[in-house]
Amino acid sequence: MEEIKNALDFSDFPRLDLIVVGLIAVFLLVFPVFPHSSFAMATMIQFLMFSIYGMGWNTIGGYGGQVDLGKAQYVGIGAFTTAVMLIRWDIPFWFSMPIGVCFAVTWSFIIGYPLFRLKGHYFAIATIATSLVLKDLFEVWDLVGAARGLEISPIKYIPPDFLRLIFREDIYYYYVILGFFFVGILYVNWFRKSRLGFQLRSIKDNEDMARSLGINVHLAKVKTYAIATAFVSVVGSFHACYIKNIEPADTMSLDISILIALMAMLGGAGSLWGPVIGAGILIPLKSYLKDWLGAQAGLVGIDLIIYAGIIMLVSAVEPKGIWGIVEKVRRRKRS
């Protein structure tokens, strides 16, 4: 009970924040009621998915300060577990998702244990390397469809199938992922005030100090890495049911890993709202830029140039992200 109370306790935020958050939550709940294009709907689902990815990344990367650039491998593990189980043995989503999380977390312990001996740059590149190794292995592994990937054919099931998460209309997917989104927010809200959350923040501030205070630094990092992994893997499973056609080449690509990290960083790593803000800006920007500019002849890649420009601008001007700017403005007002 104490945990649930803690998760629902947002009282350390100023009232203005809570009002804004409440408005956004209401908007997210009623969004499908308004007339909208299917493109807007797809963008919103992407936004929610990447917010959750970002929240997961935020636990280890934001609160813990360990830059992880290999999250895509867990997207892949989650997605392929669900897809393989559904196609081969007809195991529904709600059962295959926890199994996928178990696989992902196990794998995260296997590689996390040696990985967290590294720090900083070395850690970041090593996570990329593990992610690419797993991607290459998936591309030759017949069980997961090798390089062609897997396709869940929706014809076999009668939509709407709530057990297997096969729907014809996007609105169902929207509410499922919205549910995950709220649970994710509450979990991270609990996490940041939990014992592990405080340990992690002290590790970020000063690792040697944390160790001298008796914190098992390595264990705390590995545990948090597993939590982050669980977040990503759940959405990976959802991704398989939503996209229905998954290939290692794009489900597990480095771009996804970087996008996850970038989103949290743009919004503000190490803050509860950061990943949501980042995803709320980057995902619509990315898909609409692609829609407007990508289709024009002779301008291939210009959407990604603008996108890269934004990344460069953020990292050069305000590495603490948008939330960092907000906090700076507030501090100035107070003094």
Next chain:
Amino acid sequence: MDILVSSLVAGLLIGMVLALVALGLTMIFGVMDVINFAHGEFLMIGMYAGLFTAQSTGMDPLFTLPVAAVVGFLLGIICYYGFIKFVMRGPMVAQLLGTFGLMLFIRNLALLIFGSEDRALHHGILVGKSFDLGMGVIMPATKLAAACLSVVAFVAIWLLMNRTRIGKALTATSLNAQGARYMGIPTEWMNALAWGIGGGSVTIAGALIVNFWSVNPFMGLLFTMIAFAIVALGGFGSVPGAFFAGLVVGIIMEIPGIWDFFTYTFNSDWMADVPMTSLKYMWVYLAYFVIMVFRPRGLFGWRK
């Protein structure tokens, strides 16, 4: 036997070029403690520079190296003063993502300008010629020339680093930037110079690689990862380490050929079933991971 020998020879030859690719990365890392994700993109720019110079002037592709070097040097300096300088003020995350943004930027700019198709060189005195070393080992002349020129460039940069005042100043900056500044070394300019030399060396490698490899805007990331692996193997910031690690990674990349040799020798069925060619680059990443975890100082334990 001939498969084994020719795999090893091919691995060593490509390894020499890869060592030059990694040299720029290890220099930038050594001087500034920054990891440059855009490194492979610099290589791609070098390849395009070599390709277009050769095509527009009709020069032999092997003589386009100076052009590529100048392009890379300027590119490095511009990147430093235009972007990296500002990123350096932030935390490490900002540097990682900043250089990643730079990579996306250069890649898509190249896509916009050059288009997505593969381009390759078809002329040149050495194209299509090869030496037969006996025992069935055939060595393409372009690869041999590229390897030799790589070694020359490598030695030149090594001399620059170890035998000149500029090299001493660079080393001083890498050891202790603040101390170097007190001694009157313009560290800002030294950082820029490290980027310039790093960029120049990798574009030279690009102009060499374009002799036997086609170029498209998306090839950068692969070389970035290979270069990371080499730098990790050789020890971050170590120049001689990069050379030997380059050779090692060149041979690692030939593992499929070596595997084939053992498959034929043992006449083994399960070995033939392993899709080794698709796993070509996995071994490089795996080597990186293993080295980083178990021997972070690099294969030979050299420190800068």
